[in-house]
Amino acid sequence: MNGKQENLALAHVRQNDGGEWREHLLDEHLSGVAALAADFAADFDSSDWASMAGLWHDLGKYSMEFQRYIKTVSGYDRANAHIEGSAPGRVDHSTAGAIHAVRQLGAHGRILAYLIAGHHAGLPDWHAAETGGKALSIRLGAEQNHLLDRIPAQTVPQEILTQPKPTTKLRGGAEGLHLWLRMLFSCLVDADFLDTEKFMNDAQSAARSGYRDIADLMDRFDKHMAALAVNADNTPVNAIRADILLQCREKAALAPGLFSLTVPTGGGKTMSGMAFALRHVIQHKKQRIIYVIPYTSIIEQTAGIFRDIFGDNVVEHHANLDPDKEDARSRLATENWDAPIIITTNVQFFESLFAARTSRCRKLHNIVNSVVVLDEAQLLPPEFLQPIADVMNQLASHYGVTFVLSTATQPALRSFQSFGGKPFRGLDEVREIMDDPDALYQKLKRVEVSVPNDLQTPRDWESVATELIQHPSVLCIVSRRDDARELHCLMTAKEDGKDTLHLSALMCGEHRSKVIADIKARLKRNEPVRVISTQLVEAGVDVDFPVVYRALAGLDSIAQAAGRCNREGKLDGLGRVVVFIPPKPAPPGLLRQAAQISVSLLSGDTSNALGRDLAKQFFEHLYVRAPSLDKHGIHELLTQDARDCQIQFRTVAEKFKLIDDSAYQTILVRYGNNDTLLGKLGKEGPQRWLMRKLQRYSVNIPKRLFAQLAKQGDVREIWQGIYAQVGDTLYDKTLGVVIDGNITPDELAI
Numbered sequence: 001m002n003g004k005q006e007n008l009a010l011a012h013v014r015q016n017d018g019g020e021w022r023e024h025l026l027d028e029h030l031s032g033v034a035a036l037a038a039d040f041a042a043d044f045d046s047s048d049w050a051s052m053a054g055l056w057h058d059l060g061k062y063s064m065e066f067q068r069y070i071k072t073v074s075g076y077d078r079a080n081a082h083i084e085g086s087a088p089g090r091v092d093h094s095t096a097g098a099i100h101a102v103r104q105l106g107a108h109g110r111i112l113a114y115l116i117a118g119h120h121a122g123l124p125d126w127h128a129a130e131t132g133g134k135a136l137s138i139r140l141g142a143e144q145n146h147l148l149d150r151i152p153a154q155t156v157p158q159e160i161l162t163q164p165k166p167t168t169k170l171r172g173g174a175e176g177l178h179l180w181l182r183m184l185f186s187c188l189v190d191a192d193f194l195d196t197e198k199f200m201n202d203a204q205s206a207a208r209s210g211y212r213d214i215a216d217l218m219d220r221f222d223k224h225m226a227a228l229a230v231n232a233d234n235t236p237v238n239a240i241r242a243d244i245l246l247q248c249r250e251k252a253a254l255a256p257g258l259f260s261l262t263v264p265t266g267g268g269k270t271m272s273g274m275a276f277a278l279r280h281v282i283q284h285k286k287q288r289i290i291y292v293i294p295y296t297s298i299i300e301q302t303a304g305i306f307r308d309i310f311g312d313n314v315v316e317h318h319a320n321l322d323p324d325k326e327d328a329r330s331r332l333a334t335e336n337w338d339a340p341i342i343i344t345t346n347v348q349f350f351e352s353l354f355a356a357r358t359s360r361c362r363k364l365h366n367i368v369n370s371v372v373v374l375d376e377a378q379l380l381p382p383e384f385l386q387p388i389a390d391v392m393n394q395l396a397s398h399y400g401v402t403f404v405l406s407t408a409t410q411p412a413l414r415s416f417q418s419f420g421g422k423p424f425r426g427l428d429e430v431r432e433i434m435d436d437p438d439a440l441y442q443k444l445k446r447v448e449v450s451v452p453n454d455l456q457t458p459r460d461w462e463s464v465a466t467e468l469i470q471h472p473s474v475l476c477i478v479s480r481r482d483d484a485r486e487l488h489c490l491m492t493a494k495e496d497g498k499d500t501l502h503l504s505a506l507m508c509g510e511h512r513s514k515v516i517a518d519i520k521a522r523l524k525r526n527e528p529v530r531v532i533s534t535q536l537v538e539a540g541v542d543v544d545f546p547v548v549y550r551a552l553a554g555l556d557s558i559a560q561a562a563g564r565c566n567r568e569g570k571l572d573g574l575g576r577v578v579v580f581i582p583p584k585p586a587p588p589g590l591l592r593q594a595a596q597i598s599v600s601l602l603s604g605d606t607s608n609a610l611g612r613d614l615a616k617q618f619f620e621h622l623y624v625r626a627p628s629l630d631k632h633g634i635h636e637l638l639t640q641d642a643r644d645c646q647i648q649f650r651t652v653a654e655k656f657k658l659i660d661d662s663a664y665q666t667i668l669v670r671y672g673n674n675d676t677l678l679g680k681l682g683k684e685g686p687q688r689w690l691m692r693k694l695q696r697y698s699v700n701i702p703k704r705l706f707a708q709l710a711k712q713g714d715v716r717e718i719w720q721g722i723y724a725q726v727g728d729t730l731y732d733k734t735l736g737v738v739i740d741g742n743i744t745p746d747e748l749a750i
Contacts, residue, residue: 060093252279265563554594
């Protein structure tokens with residue numbers, strides 16, 4: 001529709017290239033959002049609620065104040081579809097619809113009120129809290145009635161204003177109310193963005209389409225695996241991998257739900273898990289595959305493997321994404337995960353399921369009816385284990401999600417009673433994909449683990465270094481950054497530094513990637529290489545050493561370290577895994593507790609240190625002894641007043657942080673040839689493409705140490721809230737960030 005529409009309410013306006021005005025009529029926008037939201041919510045049988053939320057979410061825009069506002073500020077930023085969020089003097093247009101919902105539906109209207117009131121600012125708390133933002137109970141108070149009453153009744157079409165009460169019941173009962181509301185919220189905000197984008201930027205809207213369907217991707221995968229089989233060496237390990245792959249393909253026909261894929265490290269879990277997921281999607285008409293990985297330090301490897309097979313049908317969504325691997329379509333897909341294969345992290349996946357912000361919640365409805373592979377599932381954090389188990393049960397029972405817990409060391413996630421008598425509501429319906437995991441572990445035994453008889457007396461680093469230097473190729477994994485640095489320095493002093501490499505999270509992502517590539521290349525050429533690393537190398541980094549040393553740690557970590565030894569089974573005999581007692585204990589907290597449990601379990605017979613029975617006992621001890629499996633009381637915050645539809649969404653989002661970033665400060669370091677990027681940031685400020693590139697050069701350091709570096713002039717603020725290295729001495733080309741002075745033990749892991 002062209003030309004000025006003086007008497008019709010507007011949702012958005014823009015000028016085309018010729019200067020002609022284009023109007024997005026409010027009636028059309030509300031109907032469009034309602035239809036889209038209803039379509040999204042159909043996947044969990046809640047279309048009536050989502051449709052009503054769409055019809056009422058922008059009722060406040062019918063007010064004379066908003067219409068005057070939108071016409072006054074028509075010189076808006078075209079990149080911002082929701083212009084009222086960026087201009088001064090904006091008009092509150094979201095509260096009116098929330099109030100209308102409660103007037104029309106009574107207590108049930110609160111369901112819609114959360115969605116409508118939060119569709120820009122995020123889901124609110126019901127009660128006032130310290131997290132910022134106005135509580136919903138206040139926004140629905142009588143003093144806010146004017147926001148609805150100021151709208152002339154005759155301006156709102158009756159077919160929008162008057163709706164029958166939704167009849168669909170919530171999913172998952174009172175325990176699952178918070179997730180159902182988040183799913184509805186996701187449907188609303190994604191529909192709102194997409195409908196607005198279609199009007200404001202039709203080219204961008206069109207760029208969202210064009211992905212291949214899963215059937216085509218499975219065909220690509222099968223051809224890739226067939227080619228690998230033809231070229232693979234005829235070894236016992238490859239024969240076992242082929243059988244694992246076959247079992248995964250066959251078991252994909254089983255009914256959706258919770259599965260475990262228990263395969264020793266090096267058994268081909270990554271490819272076999274994808275084979276299961278592809279066939280399961282097709283067999284049960286699911287939408288997509290979401291591959292969840294614990295660390296950003298290893299996600300690039302897995303994403304690279306899948307991208308080689310599936311091309312640009314794979315979308316990565318994590319903090320350290322290399323922007324050179326992105327295109328316009330993949331950037332758009334990270335907003336709402338509307339792609340066939342998503343590769344993401346534990347942090348991104350689980351924090352989104354407890355999030356309040358619009359940007360974080362927008363993708364949630366695309367988790368519905370999907371297959372989620374949790375790689376290295378043993379790394380789920382114990383302090384959040386209860387809310388994680390709860391949300392997984394809800395997703396599997398009420399939203400058609402199939403989970404695959406893929407790991408060599410399955411965590412003990414069945415329900416149990418803790419020492420304090422508090423029950424853990426676990427995952428009790430998990431089916432194992434492998435026919436006989438115990439036999440599989442015996443067949444895939446490629447290492448012998450050596451455990452010292454005395455588990456109390458530590459060794460000194462000098463003796464460890466002297467021993468390591470005897471091996472041309474060896475990997476040594478320690479639990480503290482300062483240990484890695486000290487041992488590396490001793491090693492390089494003994495051999496002039498030519499063959500020993502260092503890995504820790506004090507190195508930026510770009511640096512780590514180059515070192516890992518160098519390690520793999522040296523191993524492939526059978527050249528000497530000795531690696532001193534923190535535990536970041538344990539989960540998913542495909543390296544194959546004849547000998548691996550591991551500082552005493554949890555049995556799960558020892559098993560993961562063993563997975564880097566004789567991985568391909570090409571040695572004449574068994575590989576050697578040597579457990580030793582380091583000079584200093586592991587950092588306090590979970591790492592130290594895990595090491596202490598290992599001491600108690602290994603004090604007897606150590607002949608089967610990697611056995612599944614011992615691993616099961618380890619996790620049972622770890623979880624039962626944990627101070628809490630819901631450290632921040634997430635379950636109570638979400639459910640204590642759920643029957644009255646009173647939920648603290650924003651408070652929960654603040655507390656559910658798998659990584660406590662409040663204790664750390666990110667700095668941008670000088671590495672490689674990134675001076676130009678840092679200079680551009682300092683002159684022009686942050687731009688999305690620039691910050692994505694610079695994430696590859698970021699390091700997180702404890703705030704206490706950051707303050708020390710800032711005082712010394714080693715870092716400075718180059719843009720508001722963004723800090724970068726000054727000079728050349730802070731970042732070492734081998735060790736990463738070099739911090740002198742006292743470092744507390746809890747600042748030393750990874």
